[in-house]
Amino acid sequence: MSKQNSNLKDFQRIVGENNVLYKEIALRLYSYDAALDRACPTAVLFPENKEQISALVKICYKNKIPFVARGAGTNLCGGTIPLQQAVVIAPTRMNKIISIDPEKKCAVVEPGLPNLFLKKALEPYGLYYAPDPASQKACTIGGNIGTNAGGPHCLKYGVTSHHVRGLEIVLPNGEITELNILQKGYDLVGLMVGSEGTLGIVTQATLNLLTLPAKVETMLVSFPSLEAAIQTVTDIISSGIIPATLEAMDKITVQAVEAFIHAGYPTDAEAVLLIEVDGEEEILEDVKKIRELCKKNLCQEFRLAQNKLEREKLWEGRRGSYPAMARLSPNVLVEDGAVPRNKLPEAHHRIRKIAEENNLNVSLIFHAGDGNLHPQILFDERNLEETKKVKKAGSDMLKVCIDLGGTISGEHGIGMDKKEAMRWLFTQETLELFRRIKQAFDPDNLCNPDKLIPTKDAKEVLFxxxxxxxxxxxxxxxxxxxxxxxxxxxxxxxxxxxxxxxxxxxxxxxxxxxxxxxxxxxxxxxxxxxxxxxxxxxxxxxxxxxxxxxxxxxxxxxxxxxxxxxxxxxxxxxxxxxxxxxxxxxxxxxxxxxxxxxxxxxxxxxxxxxxxxxxxxxxxxxxxxxxxxxxxxxxxxxxxxxxxxxxxxxxxxxxxxxxxxxxxxxxxxxxxxxxxxxxxxxxxxxxxxxxxxxxxxxxxxxxxxx
Ligand SMILES: Cc1cc2nc3c(=O)[nH]c(=O)nc-3n(C[C@H](O)[C@H](O)[C@H](O)COP(=O)(O)OP(=O)(O)OC[C@H]3O[C@@H](n4cnc5c(N)ncnc54)[C@H](O)[C@@H]3O)c2cc1C
Missing domain, CATH: 3.30.465.10 (Uridine Diphospho-n-acetylenolpyruvylglucosamine Reductase; domain 3)
Known part of the structure; x- marks a missing residue:
């Protein structure tokens, strides 16, 4: 029996024959995620509990088989592409809510649980989990932890790392361990969140919950220019109000969304803000102040959602901005830079210039309150010349963000897509330190190999x-x-x-x-x-x-x-x-x-x-x-x-x-x-x-x- 077949038999023994995919046609389905890269795994494994994950990883460790944890595969950075002929370990069947503790305001969940399922399950308790990526219908808590996912509500309430209290992990050698933020020693929960599955596989998470606000007000405001919209964002935050969300969309996005979702967005505006405030009765005062600030910046229309239905419709538009663009061409490259908030207008101006110079169709959406921006570039990957041009333009946009004191990823992660861009952001010393941290966990480089950190350049001096x-x-x-x-x-x-x-x-x-x-x-x-x-x-x-x-x-x-x-x-x-x-x-x-x-x-x-x-x-x-x-x-x-x-x-x-x-x-x-x-x-x-x-x-x- 070949080595590969004997490994397959071992995997099947642990999770059962039905929980191992190995035929080419099935493997192809796991060769991609929501980004552009492709590579076929050698097998896809569906464990049902932590013991099975531990046993699978122990086989990988013993036989030096690379492995990649995969949730829903919605990441936009090639984070789950199985490089080096890795096997995919997909804990998507581990999707239970183990407990909800309304008093301690925490929930213990399995990694395969879709983010939206948790939201729905918490509603009867008057609680919610704050990180709300636009992909929440599909993406899993394990994937959210892997990428340190954000979402519109993260402006006021923080990203995933603010809401993870504890983790159960299968380490790259197959051992199971438990971490929490009150543990002595180094903050390993903080390190694990956002480590893109390169340090271990999350098998359980204890999450922080918040009380649903008594009152929510949602506003849609249109502006004659993006600059005016962003100035309003700065003015709102400077006034001491931190809204729950402060999202911005440019004209191209608004028109695409409207054609697709009919959310009632004003298609003649150059930019639109979607603002939500939440809390007690006093938020009505905030709405008043926000309206004044919008007027000061010459807004065209100020619309306050009158009921839950209207609010939902406005949000459906925002969440649908990616599919609205995706239906316009075979591929969309979504970039994810972040800049100091007051640099957004300049970032916008320079990104537009790159789009024009390259004759590209680019729309822009912003988590404007956080300074996080997503240029979405339409193209057809079958046109190799165009694809090359699009990738280069995407990189140039990220360089703009670095130049303005920002970063190459606000929330989507690095994966294999932006690995090389890490060299523009970090010094060799910092990259070397990242490599040593990775080695501390995974000396054989088996756990989601070749992601996040660029391989050592031959020219780099030995630190x-x-x-x-x-x-x-x-x-x-x-x-x-x-x-x-x-x-x-x-x-x-x-x-x-x-x-x-x-x-x-x-x-x-x-x-x-x-x-x-x-x-x-x-x-x-x-x-x-x-x-x-x-x-x-x-x-x-x-x-x-x-x-x-x-x-x-x-x-x-x-x-x-x-x-x-x-x-x-x-x-x-x-x-x-x-x-x-x-x-x-x-x-x-x-x-x-x-x-x-x-x-x-x-x-x-x-x-x-x-x-x-x-x-x-x-x-x-x-x-x-x-x-x-x-x-x-x-x-x-x-x-x-x-x-x-x-x-x-x-x-x-x-x-x-x-x-x-x-x-x-x-x-x-x-x-x-x-x-x-x-x-x-x-x-x-x-x-x-x-x-x-x-x-x-x-x-x-x-x-x-x-
Ligand atoms: C339409 C659309 C909208 C999006 N909107 C947002 C948004 O608003 N905010 C945002 O932050 N992102 C957004 N994303 C990106 C994506 O949804 C997030 O990165 C999400 O967190 C990925 O979750 P997933 O379950 O799909 O994980 P996957 O894509 O399967 O995996 C993501 C990473 O996590 C690792 N991982 C997965 N499971 C585990 C585990 N159990 N243990 C350890 N590591 C693991 C993987 O190895 C990989 O590196 C969007 C994507 C799309 C397509």
Whole structure:
């Protein structure tokens, strides 16, 4: 029997003959998703429980067979294309809601559950799950977690990563583990969400639920120009109102939608906004204010949906914008850039120019409140010349987003489609770090191989030769025997207080060569308590500048040593604030200790710049509200207690001064019981530590996440 046949027999033994596809005609159906790429799997497997997934993955691990998790296959980035002759593991039959807990406001669900099924099941409880991708009729919770999916309502309520409390995962070696956001150690839930199935297969998820609002008002507003529509978006948010949704469509989209869905959209308008506010009675005041702001920007028509039916019709139009375009030509390339919100008009202008120069039919839809834009390019892939031109134009549009301080994916993911574009966005050092994180989970590169991170370019300089390094025993910070003891023996540390980022990195380069042990200090409050005495005390207190406050975009970029109180005072003068309350700490210290759990700190951070042990700098995130490019590695720093690197600067969301903290999705109090790291994740924690700091230069403050 050939090796392939014997593997098939093994798979059939686990899931049953009927749950394995292997004939070519059937395999072809799994050779594509909603993007353009194609590759046939060697088999498609339909497990019915986590034990079966674990057993299948163990066979793959033993026989070095690549595998790809697949939900509904609606992703728009080639994320489920089975490269390297992978098998597809499709947990679509694992589609149950295991429990709904109205008191704790959470639901436990299987990964194959379609997003809309959950919404419908929650309605009788007066609850809902906020992430609402336009594909929600088909897409699954597992796929949403894989891509960190967003949707119109994510403006006010956040994307998938804001709403996942816990995950059950089958790791690439087949072991089953459980993760939750209150666990000690690194935030692995944060890392898994948006990792596009490259670090493991989700077999169960605990999701955060919200109470259905008492009142909802939906407005359709038309404008004579897209600029006027976007200015209205900026004005609404600056006024302190954060609507549930703020969607924009250009004229081409509106006309296509109207011809297809007859939603009553005004076809003569250059741009249309679909605005929804929700809450209690007071939202009627918001509607009034919004109407005034629309008028100020010379809106043509302001229409308020009079009942649920009218509201549904308006939404049907928005959700149907992709199919409305798709019926006009054989193929549609959907791009997914994000820019700082106030850069949307410029992004629009430059994207239009690219379309005109290439003579392409392009429509634009925007999650305008989030600065997320989707150019939709019509073409016919049978015309190879045209396809080449379309792909190049799509890439040029993404470059525009990067140029404006944005990102190459707000919500659709990277997959194989945008892998090369990752090189434009991230430095080689950051890409290398992503590769090491992937290796920490999946050393044989079997789990959705060749996605998300571009393969190492032959020209890339080797970041760091790790092979011959002796592993220091202090690296074992997460071993239960070590984690609460003081590993430092020396008594008089050298204090280093760099004045800026450059000096910080050059100090670190020397320390790296001297192999000194470093303890990172913010304003020193926590260290006093622990009275540690390392070789080097690396103090960030002079890295205390406000680098940029983008008032219109509601972001602030600060060096990590700035005191929270000083930043709050500065912002208060501009009628803004951050949702931090530990005033005495530095911003970097607050992050490293993961203080301020309510509302969750992890939801307020847009970007982090970090100096690694050898002084090289890596950077995650950007000044944008939505960003799914690459691993969300910044989350690993929350609660890392100085063990991974020196946080140099941070990009934070700011809020209007009058913004009520309760409006945040995670504002409700959580049980703050912390759980221990599962045994089988200790090794992965060590490998993650090693991927940031292979020589074990940085000590970690004892007592993880106290
Ligand atoms: C018409 C249309 C509208 C869309 N609108 C939106 C939108 O508004 N917002 C948005 O964010 N996206 C949107 N999308 C994109 C897409 O629907 C989302 O990316 C969605 O989250 C994919 O879910 P899926 O079940 O189809 O996953 P798939 O496409 O099957 O998989 C997506 C990724 O997740 C991984 N994955 C799947 N299941 C698991 C699992 N159990 N464990 C680990 N990894 C897994 C896969 O390997 C893959 O990398 C739209 C797509 C279409 C076609």
């Amino acid at each position: 760091r030769e790790q092979k011959n390094q002796k592993k220091s025993s202090e690296n074992d910070l997460f071993m239960p025997s070590k984690k609460e003891t003081n590993p430092i023996t020396q008594t008089s540390p050298t204090s280093i207080v760099p004045k800026d980022e450059e000096e910080a990195c050059s100090f670190l380069k020397n320390i790296w060569l001297d192999q000194k042990k470093v303890l990172i200090q913010g304003l020193g409050n926590s260290l006093k308590k622990h009275s540690l005495t390392p070789d080097v005390l690396f103090c960030t207190k002079n890295l205390n500048k406000i680098l940029e406050h983008d008032v219109e975009n509601f972001t602030v970029t600060v060096e990590a040593g700035i005191k929270v109180e000083d930043l709050q005072k500065f912002l208060c003068e501009k009628r803004q604030k951050i949702l931090f309350s530990s005033l005495e700490k530095s911003i970097g210290g607050t992050l490293a200790l993961n203080l301020d759990q309510t509302p969750l700190l992890r939801d307020q951070i847009l970007g982090i710049k970090l100096a690694l042990a050898d002084g090289h700098v890596v950077q995650f995130g950007a000044k944008v509200m939505k960003n799914v490019a690459g691993y969300d590695a910044g989350k690993l720093l929350l609660g890392s207690r100085g063990s991974l690197g020196v946080i140099l600067s941070v990009i934070l969301k700011t809020f209007p001064l009058n913004y009520p903290i309760q409006a945040q999705p995670n504002a409700q109090k959580r049980e703050s019981v912390e759980n221990n790291i599962p045994e089988n994740m200790l090794e992965i924690h060590k490998k993650i530590k090693n991927s940031f700091d292979p020589k074990g230069i940085f000590y970690e403050l004892p007592l993880l996440r106290s």
